[in-house]
Amino acid sequence: MLSVYNANVWYGAIHAIKNVSFEVNEDEIVALIGANGAGKSTTLKTISGLLRSKTGSITFQGEDIAHTPADKLVAKGLAQVPEGRRVFLEMSVEENLEMGAYTQPKSTIAPGLERVYEQFPRLKERRRQVAGTLSGGEQQMLAMGRALMSNPKLLMLDEPSMGLAPILIEQIFQIIEDLHKAGTTILLVEQNAQMALSIATRGYVMETGNITLSGTGQELLHNDDVRRAYLGG
Numbered sequence: 001m002l003s004v005y006n007a008n009v010w011y012g013a014i015h016a017i018k019n020v021s022f023e024v025n026e027d028e029i030v031a032l033i034g035a036n037g038a039g040k041s042t043t044l045k046t047i048s049g050l051l052r053s054k055t056g057s058i059t060f061q062g063e064d065i066a067h068t069p070a071d072k073l074v075a076k077g078l079a080q081v082p083e084g085r086r087v088f089l090e091m092s093v094e095e096n097l098e099m100g101a102y103t104q105p106k107s108t109i110a111p112g113l114e115r116v117y118e119q120f121p122r123l124k125e126r127r128r129q130v131a132g133t134l135s136g137g138e139q140q141m142l143a144m145g146r147a148l149m150s151n152p153k154l155l156m157l158d159e160p161s162m163g164l165a166p167i168l169i170e171q172i173f174q175i176i177e178d179l180h181k182a183g184t185t186i187l188l189v190e191q192n193a194q195m196a197l198s199i200a201t202r203g204y205v206m207e208t209g210n211i212t213l214s215g216t217g218q219e220l221l222h223n224d225d226v227r228r229a230y231l232g233g
């Protein structure tokens with residue numbers, strides 16, 4: 001479904017991702033794990049068109065998307081939930097969700113809201129509340145709900161567990177699994193390697209801009225190097 005081949009991205013003199021290649025097949029949950037600064041967010045931003053690779057290619061459903069603007073990618077079925085959620089703090093929950101359907105015909109808004117509210121009853125209860133007053137977990141749900149309003153084929157999540165209490169992390173991961181079961185393919189960037197690998201079909205490990213290991217979620221969970229570096233032994 002998605003294929004990244006030989007991506008290289010620089011911020012000025014900093015070579016942030018180096019010869020990065022990987023794939024996400026339809027119906028998979030693929031986890032990209034690694035320490036702070038490894039290049040995970042840069043990789044996602046390159047796929048979603050916010051940054052550009054100087055080399056290689058990126059294809060989504062067989063089409064070269066390396067030069068497609070970010071908003072056109074959403075219309076093609078590729079949605080990203082950015083790190084730190086970035087919801088519109090001054091707007092209500094429902095207005096935020098409506099913004100998520102901006103690439104879609106107006107007629108998709110009502111069924112989209114219904115779908116998202118079914119997945120996130122908490123957002124339905126709070127649909128008139130201003131997003132800035134939501135808790136961190138609720139803002140994460142809103143950011144995910146907003147991305148789902150475009151009815152994506154591939155949902156990319158950047159550190160959905162960041163800053164959340166363990167119970168909320170479990171809830172968010174349960175929702176990710178539910179979305180996957182409902183037919184959404186998922187690319188998940190996480191520092192929480194334990195949680196990410198335990199739900200992942202496959203995973204990749206990034207270190208200082210390179211992909212250094214790959215395997216099924218279970219293989220990586222039981223890999224000695226991964227255990228030492230990311231799972232506390």
Ligand SMILES: Nc1ncnc2c1ncn2[C@@H]1O[C@H](COP(=O)(O)OP(=O)(O)OP(=O)(O)O)[C@@H](O)[C@H]1O
Pocket residue numbers: 011014016034035036037038039040041042043083191
């Ligand atoms: N806007 C920027 N300008 C300069 N350097 C940047 C910029 N954004 C990221 N970098 C650098 O690029 C490298 C990769 O950063 P990136 O955010 O992709 O890492 P990450 O794996 O997502 O880390 P984290 O888990 O901390 O978000 C880091 O060395 C970072 O300092």
